[in-house]
Amino acid sequence: MPDVRVLIVDDEPDIRATVSAMLEIEGYRVDEAVNGADALRVLEDHAPDLILLDMRMPVLDGWGFARELRQRGHRTPIVVMTAARDAARWASEIAAAEFVAKPFGMDDLIRAVERARPAT
Amino acid sequence: MSALELITLVNQALFVGLFLVVLAHAVRRPSRATVDTALLFGSIAAAVAVSVGATAVGLSDAAPRTPIVLLLFNLAPYAMIRLVDDFSGTPRFMLHLGAVAYVVIAALGFAFTVQRELVQLAIIAWFLAVGGYAAFAFAWESRRTRGITRRRMRAVATGAVAFITAVVLLFLNGMFSMDGVILDIAAQLTALTAVVAFFVGFAPPEWVRRAWREPDLRRFLEQSTRLVSVADETAAMAELQRAAAAAAGADGASIGVADPRRGVLAYISRDGERVEYPDDQFIAGRAFQEQRRIVAIDATALDPANAARYEQSRARTVIAAPITRGDRRIGVLAVYADRAPIFVEDDLWLIELLADHTSILLEARDLARQTGLLEAREEAARLKEEFLSAAAHDLRTPLTVVLGQAELLERRTARNPAAPVDAAGVSRLTKEARRLRDLISEMLDAQRLEQGVTMDRRTTDLRSIVTTVLERHAEEMSAVAVHLPDEVLSATVDGPRMQQVIENLLDNARKYSPDTATEIRLWREGDEARIAVVDRGVGVPDAERERIFERFYRASNARDITDTGMGLGLYICRRIVEEHGGLIWAEPTPGGGTTFVVALAGSTPPASLPEQAEPAHWAPAGDGTEAVADA
Numbered sequence: 001m002p003d004v005r006v007l008i009v010d011d012e013p014d015i016r017a018t019v020s021a022m023l024e025i026e027g028y029r030v031d032e033a034v035n036g037a038d039a040l041r042v043l044e045d046h047a048p049d050l051i052l053l054d055m056r057m058p059v060l061d062g063w064g065f066a067r068e069l070r071q072r073g074h075r076t077p078i079v080v081m082t083a084a085r086d087a088a089r090w091a092s093e094i095a096a097a098e099f100v101a102k103p104f105g106m107d108d109l110i111r112a113v114e115r116a117r118p119a120t
Numbered sequence: 121m122s123a124l125e126l127i128t129l130v131n132q133a134l135f136v137g138l139f140l141v142v143l144a145h146a147v148r149r150p151s152r153a154t155v156d157t158a159l160l161f162g163s164i165a166a167a168v169a170v171s172v173g174a175t176a177v178g179l180s181d182a183a184p185r186t187p188i189v190l191l192l193f194n195l196a197p198y199a200m201i202r203l204v205d206d207f208s209g210t211p212r213f214m215l216h217l218g219a220v221a222y223v224v225i226a227a228l229g230f231a232f233t234v235q236r237e238l239v240q241l242a243i244i245a246w247f248l249a250v251g252g253y254a255a256f257a258f259a260w261e262s263r264r265t266r267g268i269t270r271r272r273m274r275a276v277a278t279g280a281v282a283f284i285t286a287v288v289l290l291f292l293n294g295m296f297s298m299d300g301v302i303l304d305i306a307a308q309l310t311a312l313t314a315v316v317a318f319f320v321g322f323a324p325p326e327w328v329r330r331a332w333r334e335p336d337l338r339r340f341l342e343q344s345t346r347l348v349s350v351a352d353e354t355a356a357m358a359e360l361q362r363a364a365a366a367a368a369g370a371d372g373a374s375i376g377v378a379d380p381r382r383g384v385l386a387y388i389s390r391d392g393e394r395v396e397y398p399d400d401q402f403i404a405g406r407a408f409q410e411q412r413r414i415v416a417i418d419a420t421a422l423d424p425a426n427a428a429r430y431e432q433s434r435a436r437t438v439i440a441a442p443i444t445r446g447d448r449r450i451g452v453l454a455v456y457a458d459r460a461p462i463f464v465e466d467d468l469w470l471i472e473l474l475a476d477h478t479s480i481l482l483e484a485r486d487l488a489r490q491t492g493l494l495e496a497r498e499e500a501a502r503l504k505e506e507f508l509s510a511a512a513h514d515l516r517t518p519l520t521v522v523l524g525q526a527e528l529l530e531r532r533t534a535r536n537p538a539a540p541v542d543a544a545g546v547s548r549l550t551k552e553a554r555r556l557r558d559l560i561s562e563m564l565d566a567q568r569l570e571q572g573v574t575m576d577r578r579t580t581d582l583r584s585i586v587t588t589v590l591e592r593h594a595e596e597m598s599a600v601a602v603h604l605p606d607e608v609l610s611a612t613v614d615g616p617r618m619q620q621v622i623e624n625l626l627d628n629a630r631k632y633s634p635d636t637a638t639e640i641r642l643w644r645e646g647d648e649a650r651i652a653v654v655d656r657g658v659g660v661p662d663a664e665r666e667r668i669f670e671r672f673y674r675a676s677n678a679r680d681i682t683d684t685g686m687g688l689g690l691y692i693c694r695r696i697v698e699e700h701g702g703l704i705w706a707e708p709t710p711g712g713g714t715t716f717v718v719a720l721a722g723s724t725p726p727a728s729l730p731e732q733a734e735p736a737h738w739a740p741a742g743d744g745t746e747a748v749a750d751a
């Protein structure tokens with residue numbers, strides 16, 4: 001299992017915990033952030049290989065975060081995870097690599113992450 | 121020829137000319153009013169004719185010239201009494217009295233040569249009394265009427281005053297042989313005024329009527345255009361009726377709007393009530409049915425079945441015209457008056473013009489209403505759409521956790537059956553499954569409350585309700601500052617429902633203003649018990665402060681913060697509080713944030729009642745008014 005570091009950004013604590021557990025059991029290393037602004041802080045400490053991003057969040061939402069991320073020159077691939085019907089559209093709006101629509105199962109999640117993560 | 125002779129001649133010619141005009145009118149349209157008008161001018165014209173004719177054949181002041189002239193001339197006041205009756209009504213005895221007085225005066229005329237002064241005085245008295253009465257009656261009537269009718273009444277009143285003045289001047293001159301020429305000229309000029317005023321009052325020519333109508337018509341057009349956007353249907357129709365009546369110079373107007381499916385015409389009564397009648401009732405109904413203009417000089421005769429109604433609403437004369445647009449029969453316009461003569465035949469085009477314009481207005485209102493309905497329907501559809509997507513979203517988030525945790529459990533067990541149970545994962549699963557259940561019951565609850573639910577109300581200390589909620593959610597509500605009164609503060613409430621209100625409000629405060637101090641206060645204000653939940657979050661935009669209590673409505677800035685939330689919480693609160701006869705509202709918290717206030721009718725329980733309140737561990741050791749829980 002390659003050493004891949006994933007940053008999970010979601011304002012729902014239970015979603016973060018569940019997604020973390022799903023990824024950890026598959027051997028990923030995981031960081032968590034509670035919103036876009038928090039994620040930007042976490043990025044400074046250790047750059048992830050992949051970002052799992054919720055779109056609707058307080059303080060700084062998915063769009064704002066993605067813009068800021070690209071502005072800072074990060075090319076990190078993003079997987080959008082949202083409960084909205086517009087998941088696909090929103091993903092393309094921020095040029096995300098993949099998206100998963102809530103409620104997603106473990107297989108959906110891992111498949112999307114596998115496809116999105118940079119080749120090693 | 122002297123100036124006096126010239127004026128006299130002009131006057132004589134005018135009176136005769138006017139007589140011919142009104143005579144033609146009376147012949148074409150015989151009615152009491154036209155005949156009486158002809159009688160008035162006829163008596164004067166005849167007196168002039170006899171006088172001039174007698175002079176021509178060489179008969180001077182002697183009999184039989186003077187008695188005959190007086191016989192004819194004295195008929196004028198009697199005709200005025202009759203006209204007062206035609207235009208504004210006069211007691212029957214006045215007519216009889218006038219007739220008797222005329223006979224006496226006419227007879228006196230034959231004693232002219234012997235009792236010259238007496239006869240002259242009697243004639244002056246006759247003119248003064250009757251002319252004064254007529255002037256007063258018409259002036260009085262003008263106050264009651266409006267528009268063109270008011271102008272006509274005023275003209276007639278002016279004519280009456282001028283006419284008596286002229287006659288009195290003439291006779292005074294004859295009696296006292298004063299400076300003849302000047303008095304005579306004054307008398308002739310006054311007479312000229314009288315004849316013109318009478319003419320425009322009793323038989324106004326077309327151009328005068330048009331000129332008089334213009335401002336009223338313009339006002340009607342302006343007013344009715346404004347009415348397109350008046351939302352209150354009844355108020356708009358009542359206003360339109362008033363405007364139409366004023367423009368027609370009628371006592372009143374009725375606009376019946378047709379409801380073809382139910383076969384009725386809806387009118388607005390004089391006291392502003394909407395009333396419906398079968399669409400063939402009254403003269404208005406007949407005009408609507410037959411799609412033609414109907415002029416009923418005497419409505420009671422044309423529609424005897426409803427005679428009492430016409431009498432009662434002082435609508436003896438009715439002109440009704442259908443309101444039609446293309447082949448759409450929209451309704452009917454009827455104008456009515458107590459007396460026929462205020463209308464003349466050229467009023468008919470005006471009524472039709474008013475009906476026509478009314479049809480445009482009604483159609484415009486109809487369009488505006490349909491647009492409004494459409495907008496409301498679109499708004500409802502949009503809210504429902506938003507609700508569905510919010511509901512779907514809200515269900516998907518816990519579902520993601522439930523599904524994910526279940527799969528994780530499955531996988532862990534598959535890989536290592538002996539592995540210890542992931543206690544944290546299982547508790548997340550249970551918690552989110554409960555959240556799903558709560559969301560679904562919230563949706564069903566909102567649905568039930570929409571239809572109305574009976575509350576199981578008991579006298580309860582509101583402090584215990586607040587503390588119960590705080591205890592139940594001790595973990596999430598650890599940072600809530602609690603302000604409870606020292607004394608029991610009771611209200612008659614459904615306990616669980618009131619707890620639900622407080623729970624929802626606290627939950628909202630937590631959701632939309634995280635990491636800021638939230639407070640809950642309970643206090644007595646006059647007869648009321650009040651509960652306030654104060655947050656210091658983003659606040660609610662002013663314009664939305666009432667809308668947030670609508671079903672499915674979510675404040676615009678709440679949608680930015682989280683898409684969790686179906687817009688049902690505050691709606692449920694409002695419905696519960698309303699079912700308690702109370703009020704709930706939102707106000708800005710000074711310094712930012714929102715304060716939700718619930719006001720309930722308080723009740724002071726008898727002292728013997730056991731204390732239900734148990735401020736418990738929320739109460740501080742100190743003064744008991746404030747507690748900050750730190751569970």
Ligand SMILES: [Mg+2]
Pocket residue numbers: 010011012054055056057682683
């Ligand atoms: Mg979110």
